[in-house]
Amino acid sequence: MENKDVVIVGGGITGLSTAYYLAKEGAKNIVVIEKSYLGSGSTGRCGTGIRQQFTTREHIILMRESVKLWKEWENNLPKSVHFRQGGYLWILKENEIDTYREYVRLQNILGVNSRIINKDDVKLIVPDINTDGIAGASWCPSDGNAYPFDTVDALRIALKQFGIPIRQFEEVKEIKVENGIIQQVITNKEKFNTHFVVNAAGFGARKIAHMVGIDLPLKLYRHQIAVSEPVKVFLEPMVVKGELYFTQTYRGRIIGGTDLDEQSTESLSSTDGFLPQFAKEILSVLPTISSLNVMRQWAGFYVVTPDHHPILGGTDLPGFVLGVGFSGHGFMLGPVVGKLLAAYIMHGTMYLPEANNLNLERFRSGRLIQEKAVIG
Ligand SMILES: Cc1cc2nc3c(=O)[nH]c(=O)nc-3n(C[C@H](O)[C@H](O)[C@H](O)COP(=O)(O)OP(=O)(O)OC[C@H]3O[C@@H](n4cnc5c(N)ncnc54)[C@H](O)[C@@H]3O)c2cc1C
Structure with missing residues (x-):
């Protein structure tokens, strides 16, 4: 049994970027759990594209920031992510x-x-x-592109330098909630006592959310x-x-x-x-x-998601945080989403106000924000 401040489920760009920005903010006692190898989900299968040519304020502002962060990653991560503005x-x-x-x-x-x-x-x-x-x-x-496996590997090395463990080939099987508070994440190998879980599980996100009784429109x-x-x-x-x-x-x-x-x-x-x-x-x-x-x-x-925007931030369950539902543009959003989720966990708010519009609540209230520039 281990005690962790934050458990991140998913070793794709969303989970690794969130861990990276948490570590940069000074969080030490966190862990990333990946059921296969890093990048084995959509991240390692993607088309490498990074663009700001979207049709909503939310996507354009997030992607403008993400391009800035891609440049920082290219310059500051321990190896090149091959970000190129072609x-x-x-x-x-x-x-x-x-x-x-x-x-x-x-x-x-x-x-x-x-x-x-x-x-x-x-x-x-x-x-x-x-x-x-x-x-x-x-x-x-x-706009441009970057290389997914170099990106994943650069983040892996950076996290190693911060002393953040990544547990590969380990699957989250259960999340225990008592009296409306997250208590434990149980994998096929370990139990983690924690009150914070980041659901960055990509195609597995709906299943992870079901573990705490939340249904995601994915x-x-x-x-x-x-x-x-x-x-x-x-x-x-x-x-x-x-x-x-x-x-x-x-x-x-x-x-x-x-x-x-x-x-x-x-x-x-x-x-x-x-x-x-x-x-x-x-x-x-x-x-x-x-x-x-x-x-x-x-x-x-x-x-x-029904409006082709991701679902970001907290839920009705305290400490259960979402970075899910990226359609065909989650690789490019990876840097900004990680930074936003880290800010949410550390300070209780995402630092770009537009990101707050991308909450889960919008599907209940019907305040959907339709993205029209969707490829593929
Ligand atoms: C063909 C294709 C082309 C694309 N092209 C682009 C593009 O050009 N640009 C772009 O920005 N986006 C593109 N995308 C979308 C992009 O790949 C995804 O949106 C992005 O990679 C999502 O990253 P993620 O980290 O959220 O999810 P993922 O990379 O899927 O990572 C989630 C991880 O969680 C793990 N996991 C799941 N369940 C569990 C569990 N129970 N326990 C532990 N681990 C678990 C999975 O194994 C997986 O590795 C493309 C996607 C595809 C399929």
């Missing part, structure tokens, strides 16, 4: 331009340097692009993704067109995915329908890569 090029048809111009207006008001560009400018950014049917793009040069959607063999780097931005997205990693691999309109599922298997669809879509935009070989394809979960 931009996001969101390709648009004629009938989409006006709508995206409105999104850009809000982004600019909130300090994000996005803009609408024409077809010729698109060609300057990605010379190989096929501009047939393209009217222009929404372009933000300060659905799992499988998303498939692939990487190519490496080639000399020629593509800096993330390119988005409809449901299709792709970029090139610092290792030279083209990584990307698209949506197959799959139903909510618990299965993580790849399917044979994905590659033909992805190849068709990506080659219509970038025909010059037709001879590249695909090295690997895999699937992961988008953990989706």
Whole structure:
């Protein structure tokens, strides 16, 4: 039996980032519990993208802050997370331009340097692009990407330096609550006395919340993704067109995915329908890569809320804290979410007021905040 001030469930970017910022705030007696290896959930399966081109105040302000923190991580963590600001090029048809111009207006008001560009400018950014049917793009040069496994590993090393234990291959099985207060977290290996639990369990978050009698409005959607063999780097931005997205990693691999309109599922298997669809879509935009070989394809979960915003902060149960429901944008939000949750635990409030709008209560009161710029 061990006593802990905070138990963090989940060794993806949310759990590790929360532990990192708690440690930076001086918390010492905390533990991260991960049922498999670090990054084995959605974090290690994601498309690496980091963008501020969203449509709500909440997402734009959180992501503007997160980009600032990504820069700090690149400079201050014990190893590079390969954060690169190669931009996001969101390709648009004629009938989409006006709508995206409105999104850009809000982004600019909130300090994000996005803009609408024409077809010729698109060609300057990605010379190989096929501009047939393209009217222009929404372009933000300060968006970018980072490498998930280097990020997870950099956080692991930082936590080790702070003396924070990470327990891998250990599963949380039960959370004991007595008289409305959390008492204990029980894993398959240990019992932890604690009054604070951070639910950063990704696709397992609903199950963790059920352990304390809370139902979370989360659905799992499988998303498939692939990487190519490496080639000399020629593509800096993330390119988005409809449901299709792709970029090139610092290792030279083209990584990307698209949506197959799959139903909510618990299965993580790849399917044979994905590659033909992805190849068709990506080659219509970038025909010059037709001879590249695909090295690997895999699937992961988008953990989706009804309004495509995460659920952050406290619950009716004192000490039960949520960092869940990130749809297809939880990797990019990782730094700011960790810092917000650490602030909530240490000081009782998240330091960006907009984050308070992303509470669980909004689903009871019906104050949903719909995000419209959802990819995949
Ligand atoms: C194909 C795909 C592409 C994506 N592309 C992007 C992108 O480009 N940009 C972006 O920002 N986001 C992207 N996402 C979304 C992003 O991957 C997730 O939102 C983010 O990684 C969530 O991180 P997390 O730490 O909250 O969850 P996870 O990384 O899933 O971590 C949760 C961890 O909790 C552990 N766990 C669960 N239950 C228990 C338990 N009972 N006990 C102990 N541990 C437990 C799991 O094993 C898991 O490792 C993508 C997702 C997919 C699937």
